Amino acid sequence: MMNESHAGTARAALPLSWAKRGLVSLFDSALVGGRPQQRYFAALGMAEDEIFTGYDAVDNGYFAQQAETVRVDAAACRRTHQLPPRYFLSLGRFVPKKNLPALIHAYRLFLNANPQSETHLVMVGAGPEDFQLRAQCVKLGLQVHEKSHIPERAPASGKWEQQRGSKPGVHFYGFRQIKENPLFYALAEAFILPSLYEEWGLVVNEAMASGLPVIVSERAGCAEDLLEKGFPENATFTSISVRRAGLRSKIRRNGFVFDPHSPEELSRVLGLLSSVAELRIAMGRASRVIVEKFSCENFGRNAWLAAQAAIEKQRSPAPAPARGELMIPPA
Structure with missing residues (x-):
């Protein structure tokens, strides 16, 4: 079996x-x-x-190689797909078990606590919650960037499109074929899986193979194995920030775990990870090593x-x- x-x-x-x-x-x-x-x-x-x-x-080598190819020409790839300079990534179906409303709520809290942040949220996927998630962004005052048709054609100004600009917001890219996913992984600063429950979560394998820090719900089946306990190796950053954020028990060698019922906890993780580049780099390196075991x-x-x-x-x-x-x- x-x-x-x-x-x-x-x-x-x-x-x-x-x-x-x-x-x-x-x-x-x-x-x-x-x-x-x-x-x-x-x-x-x-x-x-x-x-x-x-x-x-998953084919770790494929995702690693594709990510490196994209990063060599990162500026051109960002222009072609209209990707923001800095972003957190969510990739998956827009269905209730994925807990995406909590992710958007956490992102709003993150921006409230970090008003100078330039980190956006990119959401790749589609499903029954398409309308609900966009409506939630509008209700929370989050700038919505509708990019479902990129790169096939330039996105038309639609019901959900708001004023363009550099202000951090939520970018909706719609459903994408698997061959396009490495692009989104390669240019992200971290990957987030906020599921209420998940048998495993192969997107976490893909993100790790692409060299990303991963932020994973404690209820995901992969969390215990793919996120190894401990601080990232060869990182000189202090643990003071981790303790101050109340995340000492949540940090892992290659990312963080969090309570999927607590947008507040997730927002603290986003705040810490977005502010310490060295932490992101160390965790991304650890991801590549750990996922090779799978x-x-x-x-x-x-x-x-x-x-x-x-x-x-x-x-x-x-x-x-x-x-x-x-x-x-x-x-």
Whole structure:
């Protein structure tokens, strides 16, 4: 079995839990995302030595190479796509679980606390919340930059377009093909995943492979594995700012984790990261190193080990379960 579910995405209903236990018992091994998924499958009854990690991987080399190519000609790429000089990046579907209203709220709080900031928010994606998110920006007094049609054609002045200028605001780029995503990663200062829950979050892998600091919800399935505890290595910045911002427990080697229900906490992370270039650089370097542990090669190696474990188990099968052991009781 290959799966990325964990306790944070599981439904608590007892009949469903019993059904999952029954399903898992039919498999001889599993390849899962990381430690949260490993614990979840163990809780469902699978032996720990039958559970392997590394299921969630992207082509790290592709994103790293594309990011470097873009950065070589950064000025031209910014002009072509009308990207601001400095920006935080969000990339994904505009659906409720992504918690994007909280991100926009946090960005508003960040600008309130840092009125001289020149850091924008770029949002790449589309979905049912398209209208709601733009309306929220207007309500909060955030400048909206509608860029859904760039670079295919120059954006027409539309309902949501407000006065142009250098004032920080929210840039909506709409849905993009995956081949375009490295451009947005390469020129960003940090990537944000604010999800209320997330099985994993492969966009975090992509951002890390592109050399970015990552700011990730504590409820995302990747947070425990991809954001390693500790301060960035070879960084000479002081931890005083981290303590003052109340973020000592949230900092990681390559970014920050945060409570997705607290826009205030996220705004403090944005404020700290935007103000310390050395911190961003150190975290971006750490991201590149950490994500290599979750490579396609690692996926292939652990998939093979999982298959071997299943074969070995079949060679020496465990005693059959007692009759009725896997039955689901009536509601």
